[in-house]
Amino acid sequence: MNQNLSETLLQQLKESLYTGELLPGGQLESQRRMSESRGVSRSTVREAVGQLEAEGYVEVNHGGKTRVKNLLEPYFDMPVGEGKSLGDNPEFQRQVLDVRAMLEGEAAFYAATRATDAQLKALDEEYRKMQQRGQRETTLEKAKEDLRFHMMIAESSHHLLIISFSQLFYTRFFNAIYGVLTRTLKKYGRYPDGIRSQHSAIHQAIMVRNAEAARTAATEHILYTRRHLENE
Amino acid sequence: MNQNLSETLLQQLKESLYTGELLPGGQLESQRRMSESRGVSRSTVREAVGQLEAEGYVEVNHGGKTRVKNLLEPYFDMPVGEGKSLGDNPEFQRQVLDVRAMLEGEAAFYAATRATDAQLKALDEEYRKMQQRGQRETTLEKAKEDLRFHMMIAESSHHLLIISFSQLFYTRFFNAIYGVLTRTLKKYGRYPDGIRSQHSAIHQAIMVRNAEAARTAATEHILYTRRHLENE
DNA sequence: CACTCATAACTGGTCTGACCAAGTGTACGG
DNA sequence: CCGTACACTTGGTCAGACCAGTTATGAGTG
Structure with missing residues (x-):
């Protein structure tokens, strides 16, 4: 050719x-x-x-x-440099969760379809490690762990745009994501029960390559967290 | 230097x-x-x-x-026309459609919920103008029109992140979006019938503030186009 | 004379192997 | 433990060769 x-x-x-x-x-x-x-x-x-x-x-x-290079980076220079106020703003946190719901749903969908066996294996190991580490971690460690899990899913999607967007989004708006977790913990005193089983559902759906179920589970996972912040 | x-x-x-x-x-x-x-x-x-x-x-x-070469030919290369091959690559075009499907679905969802009455009115007018203009336009005009319609929806979502992302996405990847339309037209000889009724469905759902229907219609609209390119 | 067509003389495409210049890594000395 | 010197790796440039297309030339033919 x-x-x-x-x-x-x-x-x-x-x-x-x-x-x-x-x-x-x-x-x-x-x-x-x-x-x-x-x-x-x-x-x-x-x-x-x-x-x-x-x-x-x-x-x-x-x-x-x-x-x-990350294709979206040059176009992603949000104003408000390291604006802590941005990450602490409840409305902004909600919006970040909205985008996460949509982004992680899609990532999970494509990951279930297109992940290599090696990636599935790596994802499986990461998941088991998450389960083992249990409750002894700091909030910060939990947030990082959560993001690492979702980033691995994004990478498994084999989707250049989704990967690019996920990378930027997670690093740029980590503050807001962390802030959500902090607020949730402050409100309920501990890590909500749902999270654990939701991660399990996502993990399971991807492992058996059920794309629709993976999308639903990933989306629901985020919306669950969002609902915890709704009534304030 | x-x-x-x-x-x-x-x-x-x-x-x-x-x-x-x-x-x-x-x-x-x-x-x-x-x-x-x-x-x-x-x-x-x-x-x-x-x-x-x-x-x-x-x-x-x-x-x-x-x-x-004569540089005037690609006058339609609206954004900083550097990498031409980017917008022409079929795989990339598919990925752009994937992201559009997810992005416009969410935008329509929130627009249906949160659009002001003034925005609904403007959207309605834009929609009617689209219907009137009919088939006499160039491919480029159609692409611009399509994007303007969807950008108005995005703006009506009152969702900073979705608006921001839509803006940069549409301007940066206009080439790819335009490329999709060109390829579709080349393949079928004319603007697919579905588009018109799909725009109508999106418009209708937002007008009556049915968020779920709006999301479904907007997503389906893009996936419809994507399917047209699938079998090549 | 006009036309055909082989071919010589271009053009860009690729290869080799060498050397320079600028980061990276490491092991040694303080 | 830290910093520095140096070997190593990476990209940048060079030279000269050969291959692969295109074009111009010119001898031979109608």
Whole structure:
């Protein structure tokens, strides 16, 4: 189909991006290694990587590594720099939960369909570790753990846009997410029971590759938390 | 200033374009000649010319000459038209549709709940204008119209995150959205029938403030388009 | 004379292997 | 324990060769 070697390689690399094989923030093989592994000369590799860079997919650093850029990052510079007030604002927290519900629902849906066996295995292990750690953790640790779980699901979706958005969203709005947990704990004195079984439901649905169930469970998980904050 | 030789050369070549030294339709020096006249290696020349081609300034022909393209053709390249191939990639177009489905579903949901009466009125007028304009428009006009309609819905959601994301999403990925419409038209020869009735369903659901119906209709609207591209 | 067509002389595409320049990592010395 | 020097890895550039298309040339033919 394509005659150009470099063009062909470029398409292959993009494919790796779209399918989530290469994650935003991750790094490409070095040019020499790629040249060897793909059986083309370094000139050809350079040509392809150069295009990728020109199109904004990756960031090439002389002497350093070539990293995959997050496609949405430049457009995601929310004002209110580290605005603590933003993360503490109840209305904003609700909105963050709304977006989480939609985002994690979709991520779970595609993860159930497209996750590799290795990713399922990793997800399963992470889930078991979560169950074991139990109640001895700090609120902060719980929040991080929760996000790590959901980020793994997002990565398993093999969906470049969902991955990009999830990454930015979780890092940028971690404050708000953490704030939700803090408020919930302050209100009920402990981690709500529902969370545990909801995580289980999500985990289960993805494991058996039931996409619709995964979406429903993930969405419900967030909306459950949202309801806890509703009546204030 | 610039350390990269190839980057410097790229700037020089662009300068030649901007000043009219190189005219559209005209041809560049051959790579070997340019390498000699500029005192850099051919690799460097190739890198620079490759960038020029990637950015759409010139047209490189194997065995033939490298010519300056007419830049007015892609006038519809509304946002910063850098990576053209991004919006043309079918897999990426599918992903954009996925995200649109989720985003517009949520937007419609909240719009149905929270839109002001003034917004409902404006939305209604926009909808009627859409129906009247009918089939006489260009593909580009249709795409813009479609986006304006959905952006109005997003704004009516009164949901900062959804509005923000919609804004950047629609402007940044307009190319891909436009590409979908182009491909659909090429395949079926005309605007699919479903679109009209789907817009009607969304409009109707929001008017009567039926949130769930609005979400379903908006999601289905996008997935309908997505299905049209599925079997290729 | 006009036309055909092989071919020589271009063009861009790829390869090799070398060297330079700029980060990264590590082990050694304080 | 920390900082610094240095070896190693990464990307940037170079040179010269060969392959693969395109185009111009010119001899041969009608």
